[in-house]
Amino acid sequence: MTTAKSEMQRWIRFTPAQRMARFAVFFVMAAAIAWALKTIEIIPEFLYDAPEQVVDMGTRMWPIDWAHFAPVVWPALIETLHIAAMATILGLIMGIPVGFLAARNATPFVWVNLIAKFILVATRSISTLIWALFFVAMFGPGPLAGALAIAFHSIGFIGKMFSEGVEEANKGSIEALQAAGATRMQQILMGYWPQVKPTFWSVALFRWDINVRESAVLGLVGAGGIGMALNAAIDLIQWQRVALILFTIFIVVIIIEAVVTQIRKRVI
C-alpha cells in the first residue's frame, strides 16, 4: 500500500498545461529560426568575403586621426549632449502626462487608458531615425529636428515605466486624500507624485543614458550631432577619422554610464 501511495504522489514539476505552454514556446522559436534560415537572402560571396573586408577596414582605420578632434568632433559632441539632454527633458514633459493617463488607478477610465497605451506603443515603435526623417522635413536639418525626434521616441519608454510606477503606488494615501475631498489633480500632485518620485528620477537618468547613444545616429539623416561628423567621414572614406569618432562615442558612453551608476547609488 505504501508503494502504491508513493507511486501516486510522484512529484512532477509542472502541470500538463504549463508543459504544453513551454513546449509551444520552444517549438515556435525553433520553427521561426528554421524558416528564417531557409528563406533569408544572403549573397554567399559577401559572407565568405566578410572577414577579409573587416580586417581590411580595420587596418585602414589605424592610426587614429587625433588632429581631427578639436576642430570638428568636439563641437559635434557638445551638440550631441545638448540634443540628448533637451530630448530627455522634452520627453519627460510629454511622457509623464501620458503615463498618468495610462495608469489604471490614477485614471479610472478604460478608454482613456487604452488610448494612452496606444500612444505609448506607437511612439515607441517608430524608431528615432524615422522620427528624425519627419522632423528634418518639417523643421529643416539641424539639432532641433534631432532633439524632437528623440523626445517623441522617448515618450513611449518614459510613459510606460512611469505608468507602471504609478500602478504600484500605495492606495492608502490616495484614499485618505479622496476622503478629505481632494480633486483629481490634488490626488495626483499630493498622493501619487511623492510616491513615484524615485521612479521619475530613475527613468529620467536611464533615458538620458539611452538618449546619448540614440543622438549619435541622428546625423545620418541630417539631424545634427556627432553622427553628422561620422557620416561625413564615412562618405569621404576617411577611415582614420571614423575610428576617432567611434572611439569618442565609446568613451563618452562609458563615462555617462559610470556617472549614472554613481548618481543612482548615492541618490536613489
Next chain:
Amino acid sequence: MTSATSSTTVTRADFFAPTIGKRLAYVGVLAYVVYAAATLGLSLERVQAGLGHGARFLAGFFPPNFTETDIIPGLLESLQIAFLSSLIGTALAIPVAVLAARNMMPAAVSSAARLLIAFCRSFHPVIIAIIAVKAVGFGALAGIIALTFASIGFVGKLLAEAIEEISKKQIEAVRATGASFMSVIAFGVVPQVMNRFIGFVAYETDSNLRNSTMVGVVGAGGIGGTLFSAFQRFDYAFVAGIIICIIGLVMIGEVLQLYVKRVFR
C-alpha cells in the same frame, strides 16, 4: 469661544515648500534649457513654418496605402533579421556572460569580457549597421551583424549580472562531488538563471524586431529600406501604410514577449 478661534490666525509650516537647494536646481535646469534651446536654433517663425509642413505631412498620410506588394517582403526580411541576430547574438552572449561574471572567473578574464560587452553596448545598432554595410555590402547580412552585436551587449550584460547574483551553495555542492567546470555550469548555474535568461532573450528578440525595422534606412535590409525610399520620393500615403504595419508588428512582438515571460516565470 468661537470668537477666540476666529481671531487667531493659524500658521502652518508648508511641508511641500521646496528647499533653497532645490530652488537653485530648478533655476539651473531652467537656465540650461534656455541656453540649450538657443544653441538648437529654436525660433518662433521656424516652429510656425514647421507646423505648417507637419500639417501637410499629416494630410498626405491619409488614406494610408497598403496595396503595394513591397510591404510584406520587407516585413518578412525584418523578421528574418530579428530571429537570426537574436539566435547568433544569444549563442555568443552565453560564453561572454560566463566569462564576464566575477564570481566564475578571475578578475583579468572578467574585466576583458566586460570591456567587450561595453563595446557592443555603447554603439547604436545603426552605427554598427553602417560599418557592416561598408564591410559586407548592402542587404540582410549587414543587418544581422549589426543586431548580433547589440544582442551580445544586452544579453551578455544582463546574464552576467544574473550569474553574479546566484547562490554560491549550489555551486559548492556540485563542485564538492568532483564535477568538472562544464558540469558546474550545467548543474549549478544553468538551473538558477534559466528563467531569467529566457526573459532576456524574449526581450532582446522584441528589441531586435524593433531595430530590424530601422537598420534598412542605412541599407542593411528589412522594411526600413522600403520606408526610406518611399519617404525620399514623397510617397507619404505609402509611408503611413508602412508605419502602421511596423506598429502592428511591434505590438504583436510585445504581446508575445509578455506571454513568453509569463510562461517561464
